[in-house]
Amino acid sequence: MLLLVEQLLNGLQYGAMLFMLASGLTLIFGIMGVINLTHGAFYMIGAYSAAFAVLGTGSFLVGALSALVGAGLYAVLVELAVIQWLYRRDHLYQVLATLGLILFTNEAVSILFGRKPPLMDIPPFLRGSVGLLPGLDYPVIRLAFIAIGALVAIGLWGLVNHTRLGMLIRAGADDREMVDALGVDIRRLYTLVFGLGGVLCGLAGVMAAPLLAIEIGMGERVLITTFVVIVIGGVGSIRGALVGALLVGMVDSLGRAYLPQALQLLLPASVADTLGAGLVSASIYVLMALVLLVRPLGLLPARA
């Protein structure tokens, strides 16, 4: 029972991390119609900025700020230098350009910072575990991850539903020509959304950096899962990204925790092991296929 609670928390934490990445990606994809493969690179830039700022200053707060600023600025730079010219082009051009940007970013980072992965320690106030229930200790940093994820969700909900910027974002998702025709500088809005996506990636980057290895190409590992999240949730919808992220987080965690044992009850051990390992790897894609079968536009699409 305690194990189940712990695994649920693990799922929640993974979901929080996916949500930070997916919310930006879904806005960019949904509103601007751009397939941005560079999104994972923003996450890596965030982690690298944080690690080197902490190495230089010793302060986690400075590290966190550098991550947000670094990833945000890089996103804006990418938008202004490359993406801007591709809005009217086919998705294939965008895929090619942003794939090129991944290679460029990875190579640039390895030239600037070397291939040796930097180390970022867990800051003292997030170290160790707390007892949540008798017999259940959970690492503080993972709890902080969940809390930050919840704050981001609330913050984005406020931004999208209760500010002028949010109104424009929603309007842009529904009918970009009309927004443009009404005299809103859609170019600037796009740059802003791109920057916001970058900042959210930076936040995920600084949270992940002490927990995971900071390495070149770390963004590509999560990028595909992030796309799965937004496809499940419905492209362009923040609520969808939240639901998708939690669903994927839970399915992945609980699948990894219980699927192999469950299969062992039904099948001989040797078959169950290979089948279980394979199914665990595929579980989120199976989930995606099932969701798309029932709701082809995702669970909570922006344009229903």
Add this chain to the structure above:
Amino acid sequence: MGAFAASAVWSCQAWADDPTIGFITTLSTPAGYIGEDIRDGFQLAITEEGGKLGGVAVKLVIEDDALKPANAKQAVDRMIQSGVKLFTGVNFSNVLAAVLPGVLESGGTYVSVNAGPSTFAGEKCNAGYFVASFQNDAFHETAGLAANDLGYKKMVLLAPNYQAGRDALEGFKRTYKGEIAGEIYTKLDQTDFSVELARVRSMTPDAIYQFHPGGAGINFAKQYANAGLAKTIPMLIPSFSMDARMVSATGDASEGIYASAIWTTETGNPASRAFVAAFKRAYARMPTMYAQQAYDTARLVGSALQAVGGDLTKRDEFRKALRAAEFTSVRGKFAFGPNQHPIQDYYLTRFEKNGSGEIVQTIVRKIASDYGDVYSASCKMN
């Protein structure tokens, strides 16, 4: 007379082209640092001899495969076209599988600096294929012996769900005598292991054995320590799951981990001490085991080049000289088994802080002497 003979060989060499060594390794991608160490270790042996190996001036042609088998195959085919007869350098087993058949068909010789996959160790062994590092399984088998030796009665095994991961656990189980409480396969691209760590805790084993190379290994060690498991459940690994650069990326999380190894910077023989000092002088960093393997490979190749006076057209004599392995290995003892894979000693090592507070891989004790591999029995060399 001896001096005369040597100079005659030398003048002969001046006529013919210097023997070329085709060196394909992974220099870009995140794994590029391993390729760098392989290249630098090999180069160090050449530099120490003033551009020669075994007294023969050699030309080293280096190509980056970017961890793509197709790239490596193209590079090698080009080199074969231009008459290269001797190849080495490949880091990864999957790249080796793409390169090796072409080299052998062209009548060339390949000496492996790192990868030693089971595929080419048994029935498919070949007179032109030498492995100067280790047979992949042997690391895991000796880790199993180490676990018996450490008295672990109940263990949980973890590896990523792909060929090398499954092979790793098979190898370990071949020699481990205790109870296996669970085998957990992780996803190949997994970065967070919280779920698996919770399962490990619930199974309360004496120790775990885990094989996660590269970034995944760093993540695993960091999270294992952060979850407080490192204090209660010891971790055993094959030593390539935690090289010098991974140690620096994990902070103190690697402290206390046990590993099976053929060599570490703390290996005590004079050749090893001289190598570590020379490597540090040349590149201002500590060598990894990959650098050591490459250095040994270069010295082995040198011994064979010397035997044929640098004439690679004497193919069979060159291979015979390689098989004799008459060189001073930095590891200590070294010989080839019938499948031309190493027979060597394996050690139990532990990651500990040394006097100056750096984490190094201290040798605890020898766990296997003159250890070969299980595939040599099915090798019928022709």
